[in-house]
Amino acid sequence: MHIDPLERKWVQVSLGMCALFVSIIMLDALFHGVNAPSNVETIDSRKIHLSEEFGEDNLGVQVAENGEITVRLVAGRYAFFPKEITIPAETKITFRWVSMDVLHGVHMPMTNMSTMIVPGYVSQVESSFPRPGEYPMLCNEYCGLGHDHMWSKVSVIDREEWDASRATPDAATNDTTDEEQNNE
Amino acid sequence: MNDSTAKNLALSHMWVAFSAFILACFMGEYQVLERSGLFDSLSSPSVYFASVSTHGVLMAFVLTTFFIMGFGYYTASHSLKVPVWNPKLAWTGFAIALSGVVMAAIPLLSGLASVLYTFYPPVQAHVAFYMGATLLVIGSWVWCVIMVVMFYQWKKANPGQTVPLVMFATTANALLWLWTSVGVALEVLFQLIPWALGWMDTLDPGLARTLFAWTLHPIVYFWLIPAYTAFYVFAPKQAGAYLFSEEAARMALIVLVVFSLPIGFHHLYMDPEQAKGWKLLHGLGTFIVTLPTLVTGFTVIASLEIAGRLRGGKGLFGWIGTLPWGNSMVLSVILSLLMLIFGGFGGIVNASYAMNTMIHNTAWVPGHFHLIFAGTTIIMYFAIAYYLWPILVKKPLFSKSLALVQLWTWFIGMSIMTTPWHVLGLLGQPRRISSVQYNNLLTLSWEPYELLMILGGLVLLGSACLFFYLLVKTQFGASTEVFEGEVEYAEPLHAVKDLPEYLNDFKLWNKAIAVLMTISFGIPILQFFFMDTYGSSGWGY
Numbered sequence: 001m002h003i004d005p006l007e008r009k010w011v012q013v014s015l016g017m018c019a020l021f022v023s024i025i026m027l028d029a030l031f032h033g034v035n036a037p038s039n040v041e042t043i044d045s046r047k048i049h050l051s052e053e054f055g056e057d058n059l060g061v062q063v064a065e066n067g068e069i070t071v072r073l074v075a076g077r078y079a080f081f082p083k084e085i086t087i088p089a090e091t092k093i094t095f096r097w098v099s100m101d102v103l104h105g106v107h108m109p110m111t112n113m114s115t116m117i118v119p120g121y122v123s124q125v126e127s128s129f130p131r132p133g134e135y136p137m138l139c140n141e142y143c144g145l146g147h148d149h150m151w152s153k154v155s156v157i158d159r160e161e162w163d164a165s166r167a168t169p170d171a172a173t174n175d176t177t178d179e180e181q182n183n184e
Numbered sequence: 185m186n187d188s189t190a191k192n193l194a195l196s197h198m199w200v201a202f203s204a205f206i207l208a209c210f211m212g213e214y215q216v217l218e219r220s221g222l223f224d225s226l227s228s229p230s231v232y233f234a235s236v237s238t239h240g241v242l243m244a245f246v247l248t249t250f251f252i253m254g255f256g257y258y259t260a261s262h263s264l265k266v267p268v269w270n271p272k273l274a275w276t277g278f279a280i281a282l283s284g285v286v287m288a289a290i291p292l293l294s295g296l297a298s299v300l301y302t303f304y305p306p307v308q309a310h311v312a313f314y315m316g317a318t319l320l321v322i323g324s325w326v327w328c329v330i331m332v333v334m335f336y337q338w339k340k341a342n343p344g345q346t347v348p349l350v351m352f353a354t355t356a357n358a359l360l361w362l363w364t365s366v367g368v369a370l371e372v373l374f375q376l377i378p379w380a381l382g383w384m385d386t387l388d389p390g391l392a393r394t395l396f397a398w399t400l401h402p403i404v405y406f407w408l409i410p411a412y413t414a415f416y417v418f419a420p421k422q423a424g425a426y427l428f429s430e431e432a433a434r435m436a437l438i439v440l441v442v443f444s445l446p447i448g449f450h451h452l453y454m455d456p457e458q459a460k461g462w463k464l465l466h467g468l469g470t471f472i473v474t475l476p477t478l479v480t481g482f483t484v485i486a487s488l489e490i491a492g493r494l495r496g497g498k499g500l501f502g503w504i505g506t507l508p509w510g511n512s513m514v515l516s517v518i519l520s521l522l523m524l525i526f527g528g529f530g531g532i533v534n535a536s537y538a539m540n541t542m543i544h545n546t547a548w549v550p551g552h553f554h555l556i557f558a559g560t561t562i563i564m565y566f567a568i569a570y571y572l573w574p575i576l577v578k579k580p581l582f583s584k585s586l587a588l589v590q591l592w593t594w595f596i597g598m599s600i601m602t603t604p605w606h607v608l609g610l611l612g613q614p615r616r617i618s619s620v621q622y623n624n625l626l627t628l629s630w631e632p633y634e635l636l637m638i639l640g641g642l643v644l645l646g647s648a649c650l651f652f653y654l655l656v657k658t659q660f661g662a663s664t665e666v667f668e669g670e671v672e673y674a675e676p677l678h679a680v681k682d683l684p685e686y687l688n689d690f691k692l693w694n695k696a697i698a699v700l701m702t703i704s705f706g707i708p709i710l711q712f713f714f715m716d717t718y719g720s721s722g723w724g725y
Contacts (some may be wrong), residue, residue: 001687002678007432007482014478018471025537029464034538036453038460042712044718077723102307102723103389105545106453109612109626112541116454118389119306119720123456136624140545140614142300144307144725145229148621 037115037125045119048074048098061085063166069093075117076100078146080137086155088162089132097123105141108154116141130154189271190261190578193278197254199570200282201247202652205562208242209648216601216641218633221619232618233298233725240301241292243558245320246285248407251565253277255410256354258572260331262671263348264338269330272661277330288316298725300616302400303376305392311380318372328358339689346683348456349430350673352419353437357409359690360402360441361699366396367448370484379722386719390457391712397448401470405444407557410614411564412437415484415517420674422513425491428483430676434687436476436483442696443472446704453540462708467537469704473533473635477528481521487656488517488622490677499720516567519595520560527555530606545616548609551602559598566591568649573658574667582657586650593647601640604633 019178029076048054054074059084062070071093074081087093097106099119107114113127139150213234218226268274286620290312291297297313335355339347347355371392378384420427447461449466452458492503508514530552533539543549574581581587613620613630620627686692 001431001500001682002429003431004429004678006486006705007429007479007658010482011475011479014475018474019477022468025464025467026721028538029460034541035460036463036537038456038458038463040457040459040715042717045720046567046718056338102720103304103393106544106616107544107612107614114454114541114544115454116456116545118393118456120388120718121456134624136626137210138612138622140616141304142233142307142616144723145298147232148229148617148619150620151624153336153624167675 018054037123039122039124041122041124042120043098043122045099048100053096054098061087071095073097074100075104075106075139075150077102077144078139078150080106080139080150080152083152084155085153086157087129088159089129089156090159091162092126092128095123095125095127097125102143103141104139104143104150106137107140108135108137111135113137114140132156132158186389187258187261189268189274190268190434193268193274193571194254194258195272195576196278197250197257197569198572199286201250201254201565202569202655204242204246204250204285206652206688207388208239208247209645211239211242211660212551213638213641215239216634216637219620222637222638227619229618230298232293233300234292234295234702236616236618237298237300238289238292240286241317244301244403244407245317246256247562247565249281249320249324252357252406253281253324255360255568255572256327256331258576259350259413259671260334260354263673264334264349265336266334269334269337273326274330276572277326279323280326281320283323284316284319287315287319288313291316304388304396304607305376305379305387306720306723307725308380311377311580314372314376314380318369318377321369324361327460328362331358346680347688348673349427349433350413352688353409353413353416356437356441357406357413357692359694360409360444361406363445363701364399364402364406367395371395378590385425386721388712388717388719390455390717391709393452393455393457394705394708394712397451399448401448402444405440405551406531406558407472408561409437409440410568411520411561412440412480414513414564414568414571415480415520417673418568419484419490420487421672422511422571423488423491423507423517425487425494425674426677427674428486428490428677430680431683431687432479432483436479438687438693439479440473440476442693442700443469443476445697446700447473448505449704449708450535450537450540453537454544458708462704464537466704467535470535471532474528474532477524481524484517484521487674487677490515510584510588511585512570512591515588515591516563519591520563520567520569523555523559523563523595527552527560543609543630545614546609547605547613547615551609551614554598554605555602559595559602563591564620566594569651569655572671573655574670575669577659578666578667579658579661579663582654582661582663586654590647590650590654593643593650597643598648599640600643601637602605604636604640608633617693698712 014171025041054072059072071085075097097117099117104117106117111129115123115125117123133156135154135156137152137154139147217223218232257268291310297309299307299309303309330355338430374388375392379387408678416427416433447469449458449463450470453463488507489503492506495506497503497506534552570587608630611629
């Protein structure tokens with residue numbers, strides 16, 4: 001069997017490139033915790049409105065006593081519920097998503113907030129947003145003929161602005177419109 | 185040898201393939217026009233999604249499967265110098281696959297199967313669509329069986345001899361397809377069809393997506409292998425030289441087949457139903473599959489360099505200019521490799537375990553696969569058709585210069601169309617939308633790219649029509665000239681001696697695949713039977 005020395009060298013170079021990419025990915029995944037969103041958690045999509053966590057009153061932005069922020073959203077044809085949320089910049093946010101009907105996907109352009117929302121499962125993503133602004137949240141998996149209309153809005157506000165709004169007593173609820181008015 | 189059966193099989197299969205192709209090209213152009221939002225009269229999500237579904241099915245399943253079968257029948261019979269084994273069975277396979285296409289086409293065209301070519305449940309299509317797709321796969325299994333039987337019959341009749349490279353590649357592809365189509369077959373037979381018939385109330389979309397992922401990535405290598413085969417066995421000869429290394433070619437094909445199978449989870453990176461460890465494992469495998477492509481690129485370019493230098497090319501790059509650019513096969517290989525470089529770069533981004541997040545399900549993805557599939561792969565299908573048609577119909581190609589124009593315009597059109605897609609993906613545009621309805625400033629930045637896509641689509645449509653016209657004119661034109669050429673395969677630069685059995689047979693590799701598949705899909709599939717999962721009932725659209 002004959003393998004040309006040049007070809008042998010090229011295979012070594014190719015292996016080297018592969019090894020480089022793979023080691024970067026492994027280092028990030030194993031030591032820096034950079035992973036694809038995965039939590040393998042099931043839920044009955046036909047009963048989410050009856051579930052404790054995803055009942056209507058519990059949707060949207062919730063701040064725990066230790067300050068951790070969780071956003072719970074329901075995807076259903078053709079919207080994400082609730083339609084608008086406000087969150088602080090430069091803060092770790094945990095998104096928890098469920099679908100009430102078919103397969104959906106969601107991403108916020110220019111950020112790494114992205115996940116598929118598969119009926120029967122809870123999708124969880126963690127992200128933080130360095131830059132304040134208005135971001136759309138778009139459905140990116142074909143879910144039916146109204147798919148183009150499926151989107152909602154996220155306002156990312158400065159951390160100070162957020163803290164100030166939380167400090168005022170009547171903003172202790174999750175009502176996002178109140179917070180915006182308080183900060184004018 | 186009278187190989188008229190093989191010729192008829194090849195022509196019949198390829199006519200189905202290219203008829204599907206031309207129909208799908210018209211739909212493609214309609215889709216970019218619709219999406220741009222410039223023409224109010226065109227805007228209709230129901231027509232758009234019916235069209236996208238049909239375009240995808242025709243291009244990805246019908247064009248490819250029929251082309252691969254036709255190409256396989258002819259090259260197997262020709263390279264092994266034996267007639268096609270069991271022609272009756274071959275024609276039965278053709279009939280099964282074709283009836284599947286017709287069966288799926290009816291619901292697709294009448295808007296009863298607008299579920300895109302990935303048919304992800306729980307959006308539910310008409311049962312005839314799932315059954316038609318199944319028949320197409322069953323028809324293709326017949327082809328696989330015939331290829332494997334011919335391979336082993338020849339080996340038995342010629343002990344110790346090296347199987348011709350073209351047949352080695354075709355058999356590799358048949359085995360790849362048998363292995364990989366099992367995933368989607370399980371999904372369709374045990375989930376989709378019983379559910380669409382109402383025998384089963386619900387199905388688990390997580391399991392369905394996992395089974396589909398089993399098929400979803402290797403299938404693209406099933407489409408790609410004939411292109412690589414032409415790179416190795418036709419192009420060096422057409423350029424006037426030798427294949428740089430046949431051993432390297434065989435190794436590349438084997439690595440491609442063995443490692444393309446256990447890596448489908450990179451399509452599920454953003455999914456909730458599989459744990460990160462499994463995604464990481466499949467991600468690493470995905471990088472291994474870049475190796476055979478890098479080796480193929482090297483071997484093919486080295487073969488072309490030898491040709492260029494034999495033709496008098498001097499210096500580091502001088503050999504490029506002396507290549508026979510007027511030969512449609514050589515031109516196609518060059519254009520195909522160029523698109524493979526860009527498409528491959530995009531693919532590495534997709535495969536990157538975490539980087540994928542930015543471009544997942546955005547316009548970047550169709551940009552990437554149009555470069556690799558509609559570019560790299562299909563341009564080689566064109567080249568193979570231009571090469572085989574005169575041989576199959578015994579008439580010279582209607583116009584060699586028009587064929588060159590067609591190949592160049594396809595390359596240019598594909599470049600114009602896929603560049604904006606990549607940019608739009610980075611700008612956050614989702615794939616699979618029929619129009620832009622988001623009331624957001626961001627979407628303004630998308631508009632100019634939509635216009636470029638229309639232009640690229642128009643160039644491609646013109647090129648596709650020219651291709652079809654050339655085939656029709658070659659076969660049915662008034663020319664009375666007789667073409668006497670034969671298919672010629674490239675000789676390796678160094679004669680193949682002492683070839684180890686593992687580079688001339690697949691028994692070992694089938695065992696390796698079985699082990700790798702068990703590791704990478706065993707628990708990820710079994711977990712659905714350990715966990716409490718909840719099914720979904722079907723939804724219309």
